[in-house]
Amino acid sequence: MERHFDQELGDLKKDLLKIAALAEEAIRRSVGALKNNDRLMAKHVIEEDARIDALELSIDEKCIDLIARHQPMARDLRFITSAMKINAELERIADLAVDISQRVFELADKPLLKPLEDIPKLTMVAQRMVRMAIDAFVKEDSVLALEVLKEDCEADALRNSIQDELVNDFMAKDGSAAPRAVPLLLIARHLERICDHATNIAEDVIYIIEAETVKHRRKVS
Amino acid sequence: MKNAKINVSKFNFYYGDSRVLKDITIDIPENRVTGIIGPSGCGKSTFLRSLNRMNDVILGSRAEGSVMLDGRDIYGRDVDVAGLRRKVGMVFQKSNPFPKSVFENVAYGLRIDGIKDKYFIEERVERSLRDAALWSEVKDRLRDNAFELSGGQQQRLCIARALAIEPEILLMDEPASALDPTATLKIEELIQELKKKYTIIIVTHNMQQAARVSDLTAFFMLGELVEYDITSIIFTKPSKKLTEDYITGRFG
Numbered sequence: 193m194e195r196h197f198d199q200e201l202g203d204l205k206k207d208l209l210k211i212a213a214l215a216e217e218a219i220r221r222s223v224g225a226l227k228n229n230d231r232l233m234a235k236h237v238i239e240e241d242a243r244i245d246a247l248e249l250s251i252d253e254k255c256i257d258l259i260a261r262h263q264p265m266a267r268d269l270r271f272i273t274s275a276m277k278i279n280a281e282l283e284r285i286a287d288l289a290v291d292i293s294q295r296v297f298e299l300a301d302k303p304l305l306k307p308l309e310d311i312p313k314l315t316m317v318a319q320r321m322v323r324m325a326i327d328a329f330v331k332e333d334s335v336l337a338l339e340v341l342k343e344d345c346e347a348d349a350l351r352n353s354i355q356d357e358l359v360n361d362f363m364a365k366d367g368s369a370a371p372r373a374v375p376l377l378l379i380a381r382h383l384e385r386i387c388d389h390a391t392n393i394a395e396d397v398i399y400i401i402e403a404e405t406v407k408h409r410r411k412v413s
Numbered sequence: 414m415k416n417a418k419i420n421v422s423k424f425n426f427y428y429g430d431s432r433v434l435k436d437i438t439i440d441i442p443e444n445r446v447t448g449i450i451g452p453s454g455c456g457k458s459t460f461l462r463s464l465n466r467m468n469d470v471i472l473g474s475r476a477e478g479s480v481m482l483d484g485r486d487i488y489g490r491d492v493d494v495a496g497l498r499r500k501v502g503m504v505f506q507k508s509n510p511f512p513k514s515v516f517e518n519v520a521y522g523l524r525i526d527g528i529k530d531k532y533f534i535e536e537r538v539e540r541s542l543r544d545a546a547l548w549s550e551v552k553d554r555l556r557d558n559a560f561e562l563s564g565g566q567q568q569r570l571c572i573a574r575a576l577a578i579e580p581e582i583l584l585m586d587e588p589a590s591a592l593d594p595t596a597t598l599k600i601e602e603l604i605q606e607l608k609k610k611y612t613i614i615i616v617t618h619n620m621q622q623a624a625r626v627s628d629l630t631a632f633f634m635l636g637e638l639v640e641y642d643i644t645s646i647i648f649t650k651p652s653k654k655l656t657e658d659y660i661t662g663r664f665g
Contacts, residue, residue, distance in 0.1 A: 265660040
């Protein structure tokens, strides 16, 4: 039986897809700005963030309203409570795109330490993980969500390797490299955090579908 | 189950040829609230009434299987049914006070039992009214006719009347469905207090109420026990699709 409530849940899902699309676009633009040293684009990402913040608030309100009016149970309850979390994760992802854009200004006037290798790789991993997590949510596909969890290790490894190289090969040898190395360190950190948020989304998707909590379990076992 | 007060095993109940309860097996724990939910006609009220043999009076009804209360089958041969009902009290959907004073309503069961001691009766009436969270509201109106009380007060009076004969189990059949939200809240609060002393089984159409008051929830459908689990599990991650569909309002 189709319920009126289903339509409202459908609208909520559409809103989440909207904020997801905006977050993905923010990442795409911020890494593009970094690659092309495009300060105008970086500025654009920073300015656009207000829209995402506003949308986050309106989605939150919608969730609270649905809980108050419908007192959802079982899967409906899992969907709405997870929607609130996914919403926050997406907003954080967009904030990290803003952080990356700010690094563009710090790096803008300085020559690169070396050609970027691992950062573009990590960028690709981050974008892929976010895409997969959102796809898993849209298609309600817990197998795909599990794939996202597996990718997180690669992200961690890439970040560690970037960090090692910047600290040991550059900063330790030449202190004057720090102003150019630190923004890159931070960017690696921002990208890795984006991967963590994508992982959280995937965990929420699994909870909605399977009613099973996978969060923190891997670290414990 | 540890601390089970009631063990129901392969219990079937028939009205004539119609089998309205099918192989029900369930353990009901002591000093807990067990909620029973399910669509109309699922057998939940019949099940409740089976626990103190209230269905016996229906012509052509028949029970099979066992209902063990403290390890003794209440459908056994030499069971004293009046004694059973003293042990297993019941509160109904519609409050049904007797056309007597507030005091006499609560004292009724004691008088039937032949108790004459005035002080004993007074003491028990007061304690029952206190336990039913009604004492402060009626202590100056004990001689008033029970029908002068509000709907919510009348229902708590019926609970006090059930408590006066010191049952061990309290069966509640939609105890708040005829009450306004404030009176409903009072009954729900009362249930939480009562479970410290009694084992409570409550049938309710109101799923949110079952979620609020019961420790365990059983979902019945078409005479069968579909799922029985800790309430928070039933309402967040039921294991059967049928339960899920019912509690999310997809049918019923």
